[in-house]
Amino acid sequence: MTAQILDGRAVSAAILERVQREVAEFVGSHGRVPVLATVLVGDDPASHTYVRMKASRCAKVGMRSQRIELDETISTETLVNKIRELSDDPEVDGILLQHPVPGHIDERAAFEAIAPSKDVDGVTRTSFATMAFDEGGFRSATPGGIMALLDAYDVPLSGKHAVVVGRSPILGKPVGMLLLTRDATVTYCHSRTVGLADLVAQADVLVAAVGRPELIRGEWIKPGAVVVDAGYAGNKGDVEYAAAAERASLITPVPGGVGPMTIATLLAQTIKAAREHESAGHLGT
Incomplete structure (x- = not known):
């Protein structure tokens, strides 16, 4: 068995085409361009690269990216105040x-200084709660992208055993909640889990989100499993790719799997936010 690729680049391109149409319709209806504000603290090269990529994607779909760069020595209070300004x-x-x-x-x-109505990256407690309770709102961008990728390939989730390796508040925890709302049975694991190999071997759907290259060995993968690798370090993911691809039915490449879906989800949620802001404004007049 050689796994089929879960092609995040192709699926994200289709999402961005849809977003571009929605932005054009929005501009035509409301006479303004949707705006995504990106706040960058410090000089981390990878962060600068990610922000440039997001600005480029904004431009391609017709949105405007407002970039705010802040010195790495600023205080929490200063950062919170700036985010509150943007929220207002x-x-x-x-x-x-x-x-x-x-x-x-x-x-x-x-x-938490981000207004829930503008939390298009899905990082606030409010967004986590709406995800957990399946009440709409904004999803964490990477987990939301993972779910969109699984849906694009018609991966069945109801009744399946999903194993999430990772517990971060913006990736591991929320993707488990999203899987649970789709009637998967979810097991959370992490880098300190005892018997990790045995638990991974039970997964019908595996989401790896730890950030440790090749932590998960290919021989651990259940034959026919769906493998989503959200880890990234030095062009390697959390899963030993070549060996896992010989056992899985579907697998994401690294890069080219989850990463493009994150940006696509972010922009899809930004146009959604813009429409909701206009609707709220009209309701208030």
Whole structure:
């Protein structure tokens, strides 16, 4: 068996084509361009690269990216105040705080300064709660992208055993909640889980989200499993790709799998936010 590729580049391209049409319709109806504000703290090269990629994608779909760069020495209070300014700015539709921030900053406090109606990256407690309760709202961008990718390939989830390896508040935990809302049986694991190989071997659907290259060995994979690798370090994912591809039915490449879906989800949620802001404004007049 050689696994079929879960092609995030192709699926994200289709999503972005749809978003581009929706943006054009929005501009025609409301006479303004949707705005995504990206907040970048410090000089981390990878973060700068990610922000440039997001700005490029914004331009391609007709959105405007408002980039705010802040010195790495700023305080949590200063960052929180800036994000609150953006939350109060009627011209801004979505806010993205690029992760990670410098270690001295209280990242959770900064995330919570984002107005829920502009949390297009799905990082606030409000967004997590709406995901867990399946009440709409904005999904965490990477988990939302993973679900869209699985849906694009008609991966059945109801009744399946999904194993999530990773417990971060913006990836591991929310993707487990999203899988649970689709009637999967979800097991959470992490890098310190005892007997990890045995638990991975039970997975009909495996989501790897730890950030440790090749932590998950190919021989652990259940024959026919669907493998989603959301890890990325030095062009390697969390899963030993070549060996896993010999056992899985579907697998994401690294890069080219989950990453493009994250940006597509972010922009899809930004146009959704813009429409909701216009609707709320009209209701209030």
